Each structure stands twice: as structure tokens, then as C-alpha cells.
Amino acid sequence: MLRAGARSARAPSVRPIALLSSRLSTSPVRYTESFSPNSLDTFTEEEEMLRESVKRFATEVVGPKVREMDEKENMAPEVIKGLFEQGLMGIETSADHGGAESSFTSAIIAIEELAKVDPSVSVMCDVHNTLVNTILRKYGTKEQQDKWLPQLSQDKLGSFCLSESAAGSDAFALQTRAKKDGDHWIINGSKMWITNSYEAEIFLIFANVDPSKGYKGITCFITTKDVGIKIAKKEEKLGIRASSTCSLNFDDLRIPAENIIGGEGNGYKVAIEILNEGRIGIAAQMLGLAQGAFDKAVPYTYQRTQFGQPVGTFQGMAFQIAQAAVEIESIRLLTYNAARRKEEGKSFTKEAAMAKYWASVIAQRVSGQAIEWAGGVGFTRETGIEKFWRDSKIGAIYEGTSNIQLQTIAKIIQKQHL
Secondary structure, eight states, X not given: OOOTTOOOTTOTTOOOGGGGTTTSOSSSOOOBTTBOOSSTTOOOHHHHHHHHHHHHHIIXXXXXGHHHHHHHTOOOXXXXXXXXXXXXXXXXXXXXXXXXXXXXXXXXXXXXXXXXXXXXXXXXXXXXXXXXXXXXXXXXXXXXXXXXXXXXXXXXXXXXXXXBTTBSSSGGGOOOEEEEETTEEEEEEEEEEEXXXXXXXXXXXXXXXXXXXXXXXXXXXXXXXXXXXXXXXXXXXXXXXXXXXXXEEEEXXXXXXXXXXXXXXXHHHHXXXXXXXXXXXHHHHHHHHHHHHHHHHHHHHHHOEETTEEXXXXXXXXXXXXXXXXXXXXXXXXXXXXXXXXXXXXOOHXXXXXXXXXXXXHHHHHHHHHHHHTXXXXXXXXXXXXXXXXXXXXXXXXXXXXXXXXXXXXXXXXXXXX
């Protein structure tokens, strides 16, 4: 369990989120007369404290390891341990289950701040919080929550297993099957492009228990790695290299019937609702990425001189920098608008799709420009600027491609007018 006094031995100056738990919101934000934001980038005192805490952790603990983790394509164990010790792997989870018992926006803040330093670490935290933990909190029985959430808060990394070779954008075309065998289910099949899977110990697996019902046969199961989950291949990727992405094989996995999450045949509903929330997390990751690239490159443009003046003051570059600042602000507002709407119980599917789509576009654009602003130095791996550009490409692909986001937005607009 997380302890209020717990500290990472590798980062003594970093204050765990657990230390803030007495001041963090213990339920979704409800705005009152004492706090009624006039803008979407206005945050509570507690949220600002969290931002500073995560920023210190990202800078002091993650920062020194970014290049090594990227080149070795491996997440440092001490970084994973630090995420748990800082309370960043159970942000919305209740204190009774070892979590920080904070808000959804707090999770988005953490994802953004981590991405400013390393998007690979950010997506590990994102998937664990907005997908795995949220499914347990929203759809798990009390017994399931009592069993699994403390582990996910303390030291067990979670993985969300939906995509397959023929089930990417069309997630409900999945072929993994589950067959009833007494008080157990036997799962056979495979998954592809599964985030966190190399280091994870707890897995949410989506399988079809009755193919005759189509997507209404899809069911969500929770299990541990030691039941026989096999990592078939660890992908070698363009970006977010430290974040593991693997293919998994399931050969006669024997799962107790009590491990079904959300009820038999309700997996499609679980996946749809959770991915809507997860897209806000990816938007936050791309937001942090764009800001991180901007923050690395812009100071250099004012330090390097050509023709007797800093290169960043030439109108051509100055206007590019100004435009990028506007674009980053636009995705910040879209992202936090979606997060606040989700917290307040309002519809947010369109807003989440908009935030995720536009954030992926701007992250690629700004990180690419950042390389050019820094010139030859930006093209080298030493500065870390080029890594942001490599990491940005995945934003247009995972948790719903850009075309899927545009389709979602278009369908909602059509419903309003047709």
C-alpha cells in the first residue's frame, strides 16, 4: 500500500503524490462559488501542487534516463518503481485501495507533465490509469476492486489487450475466443500492439465468448501473466521505444469465471467507453510532447546568432514560433475541455475525438519544426529534440487513428443536422 511518508531513494527531493492526498480532491471536481474557472487552463490549488510534484519527478528521475532508455528500447525498472512510489499509478483509485483518490483531470495533468520529458513514460502511466484502473473502478465488482486495485496501485503494472492483427480500427473483428469449462473459461488467440505488455503483470484480455452474437459476444477478462501469457514478439518501433509494444499468444489460458469484468458479453461496451476516456489521455501525451519539444528548441534559437542577431528573432522563425505557441495552446484548451466535461458528467465523445486528433497533428508539426529551429544540433540525438518528433507519429495511430477520430466527429455532427 502507498504510505504517506514513502519516498524514492533515487529522488529524495521529489514529493510523492501520496503526501498531497489529504489536499487532493477525493471526488470529481465540482465547481463552486469559491472556484469557478474563467478559462480552461485554470486549475485548483491541489491540481497545481500535483503538476509541480510530477514535474519534479519527471525532471529529476526520468530526465537523466531518457536517452539511455530510448536507445536500449527498454523501460528502466527504477522509473517504473518510481511511478508507483510517487503514487502516479493509482491517481483516481480510492485511498482504501492504495490510490491517491484524485480527479480525472489530475491524471491528465500527470500524463502531460511526464510527456514533456519522455512520452514513453507518459503512455505507460496513461494506459495504466485511464484504461486499466478505470475499467476496474467502473465495471469491477467490489470483490474484484478489493483484489486487483491495491496491486495496481502498489507495484503491478497493467496492460489493456484489445487489438489484433485483423482488429485494429475495427476492434470488434477480434478473433480471440473464450470457451466455458465448468467454473472457468479457456482463452485461445493472440493480440498485437499491446502497450506495457513486456513489463505488465496484470492483463485485461478481450475475447469473444459467442461469435454467433458478433461484437455482443465480446467479454473482458482480468488475469495475471503467470497463467501462461506468452510474449511472442517485442516490436522495434520508430518512436516511444522505451514503452513496450508486444504481440501476445494465449494457448489454453484457464481463467476463473469470477474474473469477468463488466459481465459476459459486455466487453464491447467496456472498450468503447474506456477508449473515449483514453483518447483524452493520448491528447494530453501529445500536448506534453509538443510543449517539451518547444521548450527544448526555442531557447536555443535565442542563444545562437547568425548575421549578428539571434536566429529566433528573424521574422521568418519568430512567426513560426508564435504560430506554434498558438497551436499548442489550442490543443491544451481542447484537451482540458474534454477532461472537465468528462468530470462533470457531460457528453465528451466528440470533444475527446477532437482533442486527440488535433493534438496528434500539432505534436507532429511542432516537434518537426523544433528540429529545424535548432538546425544541425536539432538533428542529432544528443539534444533529444528529434526524439519528440519520432515519438509524435504514434499519436495519429493508437487508441483510434486520425481517420477514426474524424469519422467520430463527423457522425456526431451529422446526427445534429440530418
